[in-house]
Amino acid sequence: QQPVQSPQAVILREGEDAVINCSSSKALYSVHWYRQKHGEAPVFLMILLKGGEQKGHDKISASFNEKKQQSSLYLTASQLSYSGTYFCGTEPGDYKLSFGAGTTVTVRA
Amino acid sequence: NAGVTQTPKFRILKIGQSMTLQCAQDMNHNYMYWYRQDPGMGLKLIYYSVGAGITDKGEVPNGYNVSRSTTEDFPLRLELAAPSQTSVYFCASRGTGGSGEYYEQYFGPGTRLTVT
Numbered sequence: 062q063q064p065v066q067s068p069q070a071v072i073l074r075e076g077e078d079a080v081i082n083c084s085s086s087k088a089l090y091s092v093h094w095y096r097q098k099h100g101e102a103p104v105f106l107m108i109l110l111k112g113g114e115q116k117g118h119d120k121i122s123a124s125f126n127e128k129k130q131q132s133s134l135y136l137t138a139s140q141l142s143y144s145g146t147y148f149c150g151t152e153p154g155d156y157k158l159s160f161g162a163g164t165t166v167t168v169r170a
Numbered sequence: 171n172a173g174v175t176q177t178p179k180f181r182i183l184k185i186g187q188s189m190t191l192q193c194a195q196d197m198n199h200n201y202m203y204w205y206r207q208d209p210g211m212g213l214k215l216i217y218y219s220v221g222a223g224i225t226d227k228g229e230v231p232n233g234y235n236v237s238r239s240t241t242e243d244f245p246l247r248l249e250l251a252a253p254s255q256t257s258v259y260f261c262a263s264r265g266t267g268g269s270g271e272y273y274e275q276y277f278g279p280g281t282r283l284t285v286t
Binding site for chain 2: 101108
């Protein structure tokens with residue numbers, strides 16, 4: 062069963078912040094976040110493992126609430142290069158990811 | 171390392187034709203996957219493999235077949251192509267470490283397939 066992502070789309074001005082949410086009805090072992098630019102393959106951002114660990118990557122960070130089976134991706138002080146579609150991939154521990162429908166982020170100057 | 175490679179990049183098929191999408195990885199990864207991505211949608215798992223000689227179905231396997239005779243290669247076969255198979259196909263691979271180690275998936279550049 063695929064995770065649910067929200068919002069579907071968000072428009073930001075450079076320097077603004079955004080949060081993308083991902084929730085699953087299954088018990089999860091890990092959550093993966095990817096970004097995809099138009100016409101390209103998804104690019105890995107980070108993995109969060111069971112245990113509620115928060116991770117960061119430049120000004121992009123994420124958290125994982127294993128009790129609620131939810132993860133959030135935080136875009137801080139957005140840059141033009143952050144534009145793209147963000148996907149969460151959830152995994153119960155069987156090495157098979159289920160991907161959400163994606164959140165399209167547009168950052169404008 | 172070339173990572174994950176896919177051929178061809180683009181292909182147009184007529185209804186009823188067959189073809190094989192090629193995927194190879196040079197990272198000695200055990201796990202390999204085939205996904206399809208329809209316009210504006212997420213990725214759906216077609217088939218996956220946990221090692222040479224072992225494959226299993228994903229969410230949307232109908233109309234496709236796979237084989238894995240080596241660690242490096244994981245081809246996807248489309249038999250009797252239908253317009254519903256028009257999509258972008260991504261191959262991915264993933265390494266596995268010791269107990270408790272989880273690694274990212276690496277995606278190939280994709281094959282854009284149109285069936286008319």
